[in-house]
Amino acid sequence: xxxxxxxxxxxxxxxxxxxxxxxxxxxxxxxxxxxxxxxxxxxxxxxxxxxxxxxxxxxxxxxxxxxxxxxxxxxxxxxxxxxxxxxxxxxxxxxxxxxxxxxxxxxxxxxxxxxxxxxxxxxxxxxxxxxxxxxxxxxxxxxxxxxxxxxxxxxxxxxxxxxxxxxxxxxxxxxxxxxxxxxxxxxxxxxxxxxxxxxxxxxxxxxxxxxxxxxxxxxxxxxxxxxxxxxxxxxxxxxxxxxxxxxxxxxxxxxxxxxxxxxxxxxxxxxxxxxxxxxxxxxxxxxxxxxxxxxxxxxxxxxxxxxxxxxxxxxxxxxxxxxxxxxxxxxxxxxxxxxxxxxxxxxxxxxxxxxxxxxxxxxxxxxxxxxxxxxxxxxxxxxxxxxxxxxxxxxxxxxxxxxxxxxxxxxxxxxxxxxxxxxxxxxxxxxxxxxxxxxxxxxxxxxxxxxxxxxxxxxxxxxxxxxxxxxxxxxxxxxxxxxxxx
Amino acid sequence: xxxxxxxxxxxxxxxxxxxxxxxxxxxxxxxxxxxxxxxxxxxxxxxxxxxxxxxxxxxxxxxxxxxxxxxxxxxxxxxxxxxxxxxxxxxxxxxxxxxxxx
Amino acid sequence: xxxxxxxxxxxxxxxxxxxxxxxxxxxxxxxxxxxxxxxxxxxxxxxxxxxxxxxxxxxxxxxxxxxxxxxxxxxxxxxxxxxxxxxxxxxxxxxxxxxxxxxxxxxxxxxxxxxxxxxxxxxxxxxxxxxxxxxxxxxxxxxxxxxxxxxxxxxxxxxxxxxxxxxxxxxxxxxxx
Numbered sequence: 055x056x057x058x059x060x061x062x063x064x065x066x067x068x069x070x071x072x073x074x075x076x077x078x079x080x081x082x083x084x085x086x087x088x089x090x091x092x093x094x095x096x097x098x099x100x101x102x103x104x105x106x107x108x109x110x111x112x113x114x115x116x117x118x119x120x121x122x123x124x125x126x127x128x129x130x131x132x133x134x135x136x137x138x139x140x141x142x143x144x145x146x147x148x149x150x151x152x153x154x155x156x157x158x159x160x161x162x163x164x165x166x167x168x169x170x171x172x173x174x175x176x177x178x179x180x181x182x183x184x185x186x187x188x189x190x191x192x193x194x195x196x197x198x199x200x201x202x203x204x205x206x207x208x209x210x211x212x213x214x215x216x217x218x219x220x221x222x223x224x225x226x227x228x229x230x231x232x233x234x235x236x237x238x239x240x241x242x243x244x245x246x247x248x249x250x251x252x253x254x255x256x257x258x259x260x261x262x263x264x265x266x267x268x269x270x271x272x273x274x275x276x277x278x279x280x281x282x283x284x285x286x287x288x289x290x291x292x293x294x295x296x297x298x299x300x301x302x303x304x305x306x307x308x309x310x311x312x313x314x315x316x317x318x319x320x321x322x323x324x325x326x327x328x329x330x331x332x333x334x335x336x337x338x339x340x341x342x343x344x345x346x347x348x349x350x351x352x353x354x355x356x357x358x359x360x361x362x363x364x365x366x367x368x369x370x371x372x373x374x375x376x377x378x379x380x381x382x383x384x385x386x387x388x389x390x391x392x393x394x395x396x397x398x399x400x401x402x403x404x405x406x407x408x409x410x411x412x413x414x415x416x417x418x419x420x421x422x423x424x425x426x427x428x429x430x431x432x433x434x435x436x437x438x439x440x441x442x443x444x445x446x447x448x449x450x451x452x453x454x455x456x457x458x459x460x461x462x463x464x465x466x467x468x469x470x471x472x473x474x475x476x477x478x479x480x481x482x483x484x485x486x487x488x489x490x491x492x493x494x495x496x497x498x499x500x501x502x503x504x505x506x507x508x509x510x511x512x513x514x515x516x517x518x519x520x521x522x523x524x525x526x527x528x529x530x531x532x533x534x535x536x537x538x539x540x
Numbered sequence: 541x542x543x544x545x546x547x548x549x550x551x552x553x554x555x556x557x558x559x560x561x562x563x564x565x566x567x568x569x570x571x572x573x574x575x576x577x578x579x580x581x582x583x584x585x586x587x588x589x590x591x592x593x594x595x596x597x598x599x600x601x602x603x604x605x606x607x608x609x610x611x612x613x614x615x616x617x618x619x620x621x622x623x624x625x626x627x628x629x630x631x632x633x634x635x636x637x638x639x640x641x642x
Numbered sequence: 643x644x645x646x647x648x649x650x651x652x653x654x655x656x657x658x659x660x661x662x663x664x665x666x667x668x669x670x671x672x673x674x675x676x677x678x679x680x681x682x683x684x685x686x687x688x689x690x691x692x693x694x695x696x697x698x699x700x701x702x703x704x705x706x707x708x709x710x711x712x713x714x715x716x717x718x719x720x721x722x723x724x725x726x727x728x729x730x731x732x733x734x735x736x737x738x739x740x741x742x743x744x745x746x747x748x749x750x751x752x753x754x755x756x757x758x759x760x761x762x763x764x765x766x767x768x769x770x771x772x773x774x775x776x777x778x779x780x781x782x783x784x785x786x787x788x789x790x791x792x793x794x795x796x797x798x799x800x801x802x803x804x805x806x807x808x809x810x811x812x813x814x815x816x817x818x819x
Contacts, residue, residue, distance in 0.1 A: 174803060193610045235584050235603075571676045571680075602786060623721065
C-alpha cells in the first residue's frame with residue numbers, strides 16, 4: 055500500500071522541470087567544446103521562467119496548506135512565495151554571469167547546470183515539511199554551492215573559498231543533523247507538525263534531549279544564514295568566489311536558509327518559543343552590531359558587502375523574533391527586497407571587474423558619476439536601500455521589521471537595529487563619495503557593461519524603487535507567506 | 541553498566557563526534573579534515589540507529605540511509621577540492637598563508 | 643566461562659566494538675601518514691557497522707560496509723595515492739589550536755555524557771517492528787526499503803539529484819585541464 059497517490063508527483067512539476075533544465079544544460083555542455091555562455095544563459099533563463107510560471111499555475115494554493123507525498127512536502131503560501139523569490143534571484147544571477155563565465159576559461163554548461171540544480175534544492179527546501187526532506191534538499195543546495203564557489207579552480211582565491219565553505223558547511227551540517235537526531239530520539243517524529251505536537255511530552259520524558267537537540271539544530275541553521283558568531287566563513291567565501299556566485303549565495307542561498315529557519319522554528323518548535331526568542335534576540339543583536347562594525351574598516355567592496363549581508367541577516371532575525379503575523383510577513387517582504395538590492399549591488403561590482411578579480415576596491419568607484427552617470431545612480435539607489443533610506447524597498451522593509459519587533463515587546467533589539475543602520479551609512483556612503491566627489495585616475499577600471507548586465511541592474515533598480523514607492527501589493531503578496539503561529 | 545541501553549550508544553556517538561570535531565579543528569592536512577567530517581557524520585548514524593531501536597520506528601534507519609548518501613557525496617566533492625588545491629599549490633595543507641585574510 | 647559469555651555477551655561485544663571504534667577514531671586524527679589515518683578510519687567504520695548490527699539495523703550495517711568501507715574509503719585511498727600524500731613530508735601535523743581544542747573536546751564529552759547518562763534508561767521497544775511490515779516479519783532490509791520507497795520517496799529522489807551534483811563536482815573540480 056503506497057502511502058500516497060503517485061499522481062501527487064505532478065504537483066512537483068516546477069521542481070521537476072528545473073531539475074530537467076539542469077540536466078539539459080549538463081548535456082548541452084558535454085557536447086563538443088561546450089555550449090557558449092550566452093546560449094547556456096538563455097537556456098537557463100528559459101527554464102527559470104517556465105518553472106516560475108508552473109509555480110504560479112500548478113498549485114492551487116488555498117487557505118489551507120496541502121501536504122503531499124507522505125507529508126514530506128507542503129504546498130502553502132509560504133513555500134510559494136519563497137520559491138518565486140528564489141527563482142527571481144537565480145534569474146538575476148544568470149544575467150550577471152553571462153560575461154563572467156563566458157570570457158573566462160571555464161565552461162558555462164556545468165556552471166549553469168549547477169546553478170539550476172542548486173535552485174532545485176532550494177525549492178525543495180522551502181517546501182519541505184519533514185526534517186529529512188529539508189535536510190537532504192539543504193545538502194543539495196550546499197553541495198552545489200561549494201562547487202560553484204570553487205568554480206574558478208585555477209584561481210587560488212576561488213579554491214580557498216570552496217575549501218573554507220566546504221569545511222565549515224560540512225561542520226554545520228553535521229551539527230544540524232546531530233541536533234535533528236536528538237529531537238527525533240526525544241519525540242519519535244520527523245514531520246514538523248507531529249514533532250511540534252510531541253514536544254511538550256518529550257520535554258518531560260526526554261529530559262535534556264530536547265534542549266540539546268534544538269540548540270544544536272539552531273546552531274546549524276544559524277551557520278547557514280551566517281549569523282554571528284557562526285559567520286566566520288562568510289567574508290572569505292564571498293570574496294574568493296566568482297562574483298556572480300557570491301551574489302547568488304548572498305541572495306538566494308540566504309533566502310532559502312532563512313525560509314527553513316523560520317519554518318522549522320515556527321511550525322516545528324512552537325512550544326519552545328520563549329526559549330528560542332531569547333536566543334534569537336541575543337544572536338540578532340550581536341549580528342547587527344558585529345556585521346556593521348566589521349564593515350566599517352573594509353576597503354574591498356566584496357568583503358564590505360559580505361559583512362553587510364551578515365548585518366542584514368541580523369535585521370531579518372528581528373521579524374522571526376517577533377513571532378507575530380507582521381513579523382513573518384516583514385521577513386518575507388525584506389527578503390524579497392533584499393534579493394533585488396543585493397543582486398544589484400553585486401552586479402555593479404561585476405561591471406567594474408576585470409580578469410576575474412580586479413576592480414573590487416572602493417577606490418575603483420572613483421569618478422563613476424562622470425564616467426557612467428546611470429550606473430552611478432543605480433549604485434546610489436542600492437546604497438540607499440542597503441542603509442534603509444526612503445524611497446527604497448530597503449527602507450520599507452526595515453520599518454516593518456523594526457515595528458514588528460517593537461510591537462512584540464522587543465524594543466531594545468529594534469533600537470540596536472536603528473543605531474547600527476545609522477552606522478552603516480558611513481561605509482555605504484564611502485562608495486557614494488568615491489563615485490560623486492572623487493576623480494578617476496588612469497588606474498581606475500572602466501565600467502564594462504553588457505546587455506544582460508544592464509538588464510539585470512535595471513531590473514534591480516526598478517524593483518527596489520517600486521518596493522519602496524508602491525509597497526502595498528507586495529506587502530499583500532508577502533502576507534500570503536504566513537504560517538500558523540503558536 | 542552491563543545492561544547496554546540507548547544511552548550507551550548516545551555517549552559513544554558523541555565521543556566519536558567530538559573526536560571528529562577536534563580532528564577538523566586541529567589537523568592541518570585537508571585529507572584528515574575530510575576524514576574527520578566523515579567520522580562526525582557516521583557518529584550521527586549511531587544516534588539514529590539507537591533511537592530507532594528504542595522507539596521501534598524505522599524512520600531513524602531511513603534517515604541514516606540519507607546521511608550515508610550525503611557523506612558519500614560530500615567526500616567526493618571534498619576530494620575534488622583537495623585535488624584542485626594540490627594542483628594549485630602543490631600541498632594539501634590548509635593553513636599556509638594565502639591571499640585571503642581573516 | 644560460557645555462563646559469563648551468554649549472560650553478558652551483549653555488553654562484552656558492545657564494549658569491544660566501542661573501544662575499537664574510539665581507538666581507531668583517535669588514530670584517524672593523530673597519525674602522521676594519511677594512509678594510516680585512512681586505514682584507521684576503515685577500522686572505525688567496521689566497528690560501527692558491527693554496532694549497527696547489534697541494534698537490529700541489518701540493512702544499515704551492510705550499507706555501511708559497502709558504501710563507507712567499499713566506496714568512500716577506496717575513494718580516499720585512491721586520492722591519497724594519486725597525490726602521493728603518503729610520501730609528502732608534513733612538517734607540522736597540528737596547528738596551534740591543539741590545547742584549546744582538546745580542552746573543549748573533553749568538556750563537551752563530559753557535558754554531553756552527563757546529558758545522556760541522566761536520561762531514564764527505558765526499555766527498548768519491540769524490535770520486531772524493525773523487521774516487519776503490517777505485522778508480518780519480512781526482514782529488516784525489506785522493511786526499511788518499503789518505508790524508504792513509500793513514505794520517503796521524495797527525499798530519495800532529491801538524494802539522487804544530490805549524487806548527480808556530487809559527480810559533477812568531482813569531475814569539474816578534479817579533472818586536469
